[in-house]
Amino acid sequence: MRIVFAGTPEFAVPALRALIASGNPPCAVYTQPDRPAGRGRRIASSPVKQLASDHGLPVFQPESLKGPEELERLRELAPDLMVVVAYGLILPPPVLTVPRLGCVNIHASLLPRWRGAAPIQRAILAGDRETGVTLMRIEPRLDAGPMLGKRSCLIGDDDSAATLHDRLAGLGAELLAELLPALAEGCLAGEAQDESRVTYAEKIEKSEARIDWQQDATTLSRRVRAFNPWPVAETTLDGTVLRIWSARALDTPQDTAPGTVLAAAKNLDVACGRGTLRILEIQTPGKRRMSAADFLNAHALAGKRLGT
Incomplete structure (x- = not known):
């Protein structure tokens, strides 16, 4: 299976590592462009780029996926599946049609609760006792696609966004590895989200x-x-x-x-x-x-x- 992986921050690293360990490493990795980071504001590569480079995987860093040249490059990669984890760029509708088996995303909540940018922080702020990760098919609407699988975990009284982030990143990687064979066979049925239960995790200011x-x-x-x-x-x-x-x-x-x-x-x-x-x-x-x-x-x- 030809997989294209798209991700940027540390949260996406365990999922990419799981794909590499599966014996079916991505044929290409998309991540955001290098940007200033740290106190010195030096240009730095994303954690995903660093891992991909360590394993000799082709890396692409477009500012946007909206241009025809980026769509054509993706078509030339001829992916069967695109796996997205905290990429930071919205996939335009034409991109979603390129992979033969579609595009899937690992989201850090138990959808349909906490769609949006900050599900980990909003779950803690709301006093939720449980959260988790959801593997879903990507649709044009934000985090609204059919759910393919979930893993849950408790939110402890001492959990911070940092500790919960790391736990959920690991759960997402485990879920992806578990469901990868079914994704390859194209036999994974999706469950529609209950729109009456949707909550939104607005960006943290x-x-x-x-x-x-x-x-x-x-x-x-x-x-x-x-x-x-x-x-x-x-x-x-x-x-x-x-x-x-x-x-x-x-x-x-x-x-x-x-x-x-x-x-x-x-x-x-x-x-x-x-x-x-x-x-x-x-x-x-x-x-x-x-x-x-x-x-x-x-x-x-x-x-x-x-x-x-």
């Missing part, structure tokens, strides 16, 4: 990272977890931005003004609209992340208010 201490502790702990590793939840202390990397909600009843530091000896506990948020890991501008205990060794915070 950096402005969402600012902590509102009027909210309850459970909501704030979810925000901290959902925004790790980006954009990272933040508040202010005497005008200085503090980034909160991890925290835990406590049911401790209190009637102190939201944002007030309640305990600042061994633990950094902050009053919320309801309950208390225990900050576990924190970062100040220009410094590395550190434990709240280490931060408290150098800062006297008792009675101060955050976010004012």
